[in-house]
Amino acid sequence: MSSADLAVQVFRQLASEDFRVLNIIEVAMNKREFVPREQIQKFAKVPMDRIDFTLNKLSKLGLTYHNKGAYVGYTLNYIGYDCLAINAFVRAGVISSFGQTIGVGKEADVYTALTPDKNGEVSNVVNGGCETVAVKFHRLGRISFRQTRRKRGYLKEHSAWLFQSHLAAEKEFQALQIVYKNKVAVPKPICHNRHVIVMGIIEGGELSKWRKISHPERVLKEILRNIRKAYLKAHIIHGDLSEYNIILKPDMHVLIIDWPQYVLWDHPNASELLQRDIQNVLTFFNRRFNVTVDLQLACDYVMGKIRNVLF
Numbered sequence: 524m525s526s527a528d529l530a531v532q533v534f535r536q537l538a539s540e541d542f543r544v545l546n547i548i549e550v551a552m553n554k555r556e557f558v559p560r561e562q563i564q565k566f567a568k569v570p571m572d573r574i575d576f577t578l579n580k581l582s583k584l585g586l587t588y589h590n591k592g593a594y595v596g597y598t599l600n601y602i603g604y605d606c607l608a609i610n611a612f613v614r615a616g617v618i619s620s621f622g623q624t625i626g627v628g629k630e631a632d633v634y635t636a637l638t639p640d641k642n643g644e645v646s647n648v649v650n651g652g653c654e655t656v657a658v659k660f661h662r663l664g665r666i667s668f669r670q671t672r673r674k675r676g677y678l679k680e681h682s683a684w685l686f687q688s689h690l691a692a693e694k695e696f697q698a699l700q701i702v703y704k705n706k707v708a709v710p711k712p713i714c715h716n717r718h719v720i721v722m723g724i725i726e727g728g729e730l731s732k733w734r735k736i737s738h739p740e741r742v743l744k745e746i747l748r749n750i751r752k753a754y755l756k757a758h759i760i761h762g763d764l765s766e767y768n769i770i771l772k773p774d775m776h777v778l779i780i781d782w783p784q785y786v787l788w789d790h791p792n793a794s795e796l797l798q799r800d801i802q803n804v805l806t807f808f809n810r811r812f813n814v815t816v817d818l819q820l821a822c823d824y825v826m827g828k829i830r831n832v833l834f
Contacts, residue, residue, distance in 0.1 A: 525624075526605055526632075526660075527660045529585060530601075530605035531621045533584045533602070533606065534609055542606075543567060544563060544574070545599065545607055548598065548603075551566075552686075556596075557594075557596030559594050561594075587599055601660075601685070604718060607717060608660075608718065612719070616638075617714045618638060618656065618658065619636075621635070621636045621637075621658070622634065622635035623635055628662075631659055632662060633725070634657070634660075635657060636655070636656050636658045636721070637653040637654070638653050655724045657721070658721050659692070659720045659721075660718060661695075661719070663687040663688045685718065689718045691783040694785070695720060696715035698759060698783070702759055702782070705752055707749050710722035710723040710725055710778060710780065725770055725780065726770075726772050730766040730777075730807070736771070736775070736812060737775075739814050741775070742777065743805075743814055747804075749779055750764070750825050753779075754797065755827050758787055758789075759785050760785060760787075760790070760793055761779065761784070762785050762796050763781065763800075764800035764803055766803070766811075768780045769804075801818065814834070815834075
């Protein structure tokens with residue numbers, strides 16, 4: 524069971540004072556990993572016995588870690604951070620309930636969720652006025668810290684692991700806003716808070732999981748058209764494109780997902796990254812569907828040097 528599953532389970536057990544303490548710990552973690560209980564009490568401005576009660580509750584629910592070295596201090600884990608983000612979405616009227624898991628990966632967990640119905644009430648019936656959305660929890664953790672820093676140059680060297688995920692979500696949401704506005708086939712960006720993004724529903728499966736496609740050339744052309752739109756209109760390069768972050772929908776159209784590593788077209792490594800994205804896609808279609816396209820021809824098309832790719 525993922526931390527998001529656990530967060531959803533315990534969320535309704537939390538009171539406003541619990542969220543207040545979680546927020547205090549979150550803010551204080553900017554300066555130190557473990558926040559002293561005395562500092563939490565100082566900012567909460569309530570008696571220490573109430574702080575201890577709340578901290579014990581949060582610890583038992585699995586929302587915090589604590590140490591008992593030179594001082595007693597507390598820090599958030601992913602479950603606590605998830606609860607803060609979920610609370611922000613609920614209070615803003617963005618989501619009302621969670622559904623099933625769409626995907627669980629090394630760096631993100633994705634779930635379906637429902638928006639409130641027309642009366643702002645919680646409902647599990649989609650046709651009662653709710654909209655189904657996707658909720659993506661970024662998961663950049665301690666285990667992959669070194670690899671994460673190598674791949675993601677925008678991360679500050681001394682950022683805490685929770686805030687690395689925050690930055691990844693923030694950057695991806697920014698990319699989605701830009702490319703969606705330019706009619707690139709991506710999920711609709713709806714809202715962002717901390718390390719979590721709410722976006723339009725993602726239907727279909729990863730391209731990597733499709734063994735047969737009736738017209739693979741058409742799918743490849745659509746992918747290249749969207750890479751071209753992102754480059755020429757939005758001035759953005761995905762930066763990590765492959766068959767694992769291209770979704771093929773039931774109607775055989777595509778969605779391109781996972782944009783936290785995007786770069787602008789004037790980035791020093793823009794040409795290299797664009798070529799690598801295109802090469803990854805062409806290699807997959809050649810290997811899986813025996814569709815062969817010249818790399819230079821595809822790059823020229825994406826960069827607007829030629830108007831069509833004929834194959």
